[in-house]
Amino acid sequence: MTTQTLCVCTCVFITAVMISVSAERSFSIDYSNDCFLKDEQYFRFVSGSVHYFRVPRCYWKDRLMKMYMSGLNSIQVYVPWNFHEPMQGVYNFDGDRDLEYFLHLANETGLLVILRPGPYICAEWEMGGLPAWLLHNPKIILRSADSEYMQAVSDWLAVLLIKMRPWLYQNGGNIISVQVENEYGSYFACDHNYMRSLRLLFRNFLGEDVVLFTTDGNTDNTELACGSLQGLYATIDFGTDTNISDAFLRQRRFEPKGPLVNSECYTGWLDHWGERHASVDTQKVSKMLRDMMSMGANVNMYMFEGGTNFGYWNGADHDTRFRPVVTSYDYDAPLSEAGDPTDKLLAIRDVIKDFRDIPVGPMPPPLPKMAYGFVMLQKIGNVSGLLEILSPQGPVKSVKPLTFEEIKQYYGYVLYRTRLPRDILDQTPLISPLNGIHDRAYISVNGMYQGVMERDITLVINVTGREGDQLDLLVENMGRVNFGPKINDYKGILGNLILGNDVLSDWLIFPLDIDGVIARGWLQSGQKSDGKDEGNTGPSFYSGTLKPNGVSRDTFMKLTGWTKGQVFINGVNVGRFWPGRGPQHTLYIPASLISATLTNNITVLELEQAAYHRRVVFTDRPQLDNMAV
Numbered sequence: 001m002t003t004q005t006l007c008v009c010t011c012v013f014i015t016a017v018m019i020s021v022s023a024e025r026s027f028s029i030d031y032s033n034d035c036f037l038k039d040e041q042y043f044r045f046v047s048g049s050v051h052y053f054r055v056p057r058c059y060w061k062d063r064l065m066k067m068y069m070s071g072l073n074s075i076q077v078y079v080p081w082n083f084h085e086p087m088q089g090v091y092n093f094d095g096d097r098d099l100e101y102f103l104h105l106a107n108e109t110g111l112l113v114i115l116r117p118g119p120y121i122c123a124e125w126e127m128g129g130l131p132a133w134l135l136h137n138p139k140i141i142l143r144s145a146d147s148e149y150m151q152a153v154s155d156w157l158a159v160l161l162i163k164m165r166p167w168l169y170q171n172g173g174n175i176i177s178v179q180v181e182n183e184y185g186s187y188f189a190c191d192h193n194y195m196r197s198l199r200l201l202f203r204n205f206l207g208e209d210v211v212l213f214t215t216d217g218n219t220d221n222t223e224l225a226c227g228s229l230q231g232l233y234a235t236i237d238f239g240t241d242t243n244i245s246d247a248f249l250r251q252r253r254f255e256p257k258g259p260l261v262n263s264e265c266y267t268g269w270l271d272h273w274g275e276r277h278a279s280v281d282t283q284k285v286s287k288m289l290r291d292m293m294s295m296g297a298n299v300n301m302y303m304f305e306g307g308t309n310f311g312y313w314n315g316a317d318h319d320t321r322f323r324p325v326v327t328s329y330d331y332d333a334p335l336s337e338a339g340d341p342t343d344k345l346l347a348i349r350d351v352i353k354d355f356r357d358i359p360v361g362p363m364p365p366p367l368p369k370m371a372y373g374f375v376m377l378q379k380i381g382n383v384s385g386l387l388e389i390l391s392p393q394g395p396v397k398s399v400k401p402l403t404f405e406e407i408k409q410y411y412g413y414v415l416y417r418t419r420l421p422r423d424i425l426d427q428t429p430l431i432s433p434l435n436g437i438h439d440r441a442y443i444s445v446n447g448m449y450q451g452v453m454e455r456d457i458t459l460v461i462n463v464t465g466r467e468g469d470q471l472d473l474l475v476e477n478m479g480r481v482n483f484g485p486k487i488n489d490y491k492g493i494l495g496n497l498i499l500g501n502d503v504l505s506d507w508l509i510f511p512l513d514i515d516g517v518i519a520r521g522w523l524q525s526g527q528k529s530d531g532k533d534e535g536n537t538g539p540s541f542y543s544g545t546l547k548p549n550g551v552s553r554d555t556f557m558k559l560t561g562w563t564k565g566q567v568f569i570n571g572v573n574v575g576r577f578w579p580g581r582g583p584q585h586t587l588y589i590p591a592s593l594i595s596a597t598l599t600n601n602i603t604v605l606e607l608e609q610a611a612y613h614r615r616v617v618f619t620d621r622p623q624l625d626n627m628a629v
């Protein structure tokens with residue numbers, strides 16, 4: 001047989017296989033029998049939400065296996081646009097961002113996937129998943145047919161959805177359906193042209209036979225009226241505080257035929273700093289699940305595994321005031337933040353087993369935890385004194401303050417510096433007249449800490465000083481609003497600051513590469529350490545070492561006596577701490593960040609007042625509750 005003949009035969013064989021595979025695989029809606037069909041057979045999904053972007057890659061299989069052993073046949077997963085396109089036109093799908101590897105693991109575990117690529121996802125994630133670089137144009141209308149927004153959306157979806165197409169069930173993958181936008185009916189714009197444009201893009205990139213759907217809250221019909229669209233199957237979301245029959249009646253008004261679907265059945269709820277820890281009663285969750293499954297409904301439990309808002313990724317809500325979400329996304333979910341099965345999971349599994357066969361075998365046990373004990377930290381220096389390292393390119397000079405977005409830094413911290421225009425020997429108010437501190441500013445005069453200004457809470461602070469003294473405001477982005485009309489959430493100092501009768505001007509604005517500097521190990525204890533205790537010199541870095549003990553285990557870091565800041569473990573930003581506000585009092589540290597053999601570096605950015613004892617402790621249990629610190 002000639003090579004050419006062999007090649008032709010091979011192509012024919014592969015084509016035949018692909019046709020036979022694709023011919024057998026299909027996922028669709030059966031409007032006659034009000035159900036989904038998988039390969040032309042009745043199918044009901046029992047699903048749980050898990051966010052790969054909130055779980056270290058090394059733990060994805062662990063969480064997926066526990067979800068499978070719980071009796072789920074599907075998972076539901078968002079795709080945060082800002083997680084994958086940090087700068088416009090720059091894409092990252094590596095490591096903890098390797099979505100296709102996550103899909104592969106789900107497939108390997110026997111789990112189908114309900115994909116929710118947004119482009120907006122809400123999810124208590126920074127700006128609801130939208131990239132902050134969209135805000136370069138202050139006139140942009142997010143989540144609308146705005147041409148600049150739609151161009152960016154189209155470019156992003158071209159990258160993502162072309163990647164996703166082979167993963168569709170009918171193409172041999174495990175994605176059974178794809179959500180367009182997210183609770184669009186809850187957004188003020190109600191722009192049907194926007195939804196029509198998205199529908200066209202999704203169809204263009206994914207083909208005509210994928211099940212596309214929408215999800216909307218259902219407190220009243222306006223949400224579904226603005227969020228649904230012909231050609232996208234309308235589904236709803238609700239929790240234990242909703243009457244199930246009433247809810248599905250509202251879905252039926254928009255989908256008179258087809259499967260009943262609750263796309264977000266809330267198993268718990270999110271936590272904001274300074275508020276009581278949210279929890280949802282297990283019995284209520286079990287009963288709601290049983291009732292819905294008895295009706296033949298398709299259910300996705302939001303969340304099944306919540307995970308963690310590592311780094312700066314938490315979002316915020318803003319109704320009456322700015323309410324940033326905590327680092328933990330435990331969500332009181334069936335799997336804890338650390339992936340441990342809870343009583344809620346066991347109760348849910350007991351319900352599911354009455355409706356479908358669940359895998360035989362034990363539920364994987366909680367992963368071992370380690371109480372590594374105390375670590376003493378040493379002060380390295382304050383932010384104001386480390387600018388040469390933290391801001392090597394130097395400041396941006398501007399008569400008036402510029403926002404984070406204007407200097408093209410999107411997350412973390414920026415230092416704003418100016419000089420006092422005159423002697424102010426008496427306590428003089430420093431005011432942000434337009435409530436323009438977004439979100440917290442830590443204020444120092446000549447390196448001596450004065451206090452905090454905070455969005456919506458502390459708009460005035462009294463300072464004193466002499467003409468020409470250095471006034472520093474370290475401004476923190478606490479996370480962009482992820483829900484509602486204020487998601488175009490600019491950060492930094494918005495508008496001018498007034499000191500007494502003076503408008504402060506002639507600013508030096510320092511972008512800070514804190515994460516890069518710490519990841520490169522350029523900030524170690526003993527370096528520029530001032531050693532002596534010269535009072536509170538404002539936001540400062542502290543570091544110490546956790547000696548290896550031959551064991552690398554999950555652990556929880558407790559910062560009793562510290563005030564507020566950021567933790568880095570071996571150069572990785574694990575998130576914010578704020579024990580004085582709570583309800584979160586420990587930070588989850590996955591074992592993947594702890595070396596069993598090398599000395600572990602612990603770096604803390606303390607924004608306000610360090611613990612006098614300079615100690616932190618690594619314990620074997622989390623504390624996310626309303627107990628005193």
Ligand SMILES: CCCCNC(=S)N1C[C@H](O)[C@@H](O)[C@@H](O)[C@H]1CO
Pocket residue numbers: 121122123124182183217264269270317483
């Ligand atoms: C406090 C307002 C919360 C708004 N978000 C709501 S209703 N939710 C629906 C939203 O679709 C989902 O991404 C999550 O954000 C969920 C809450 O966990």
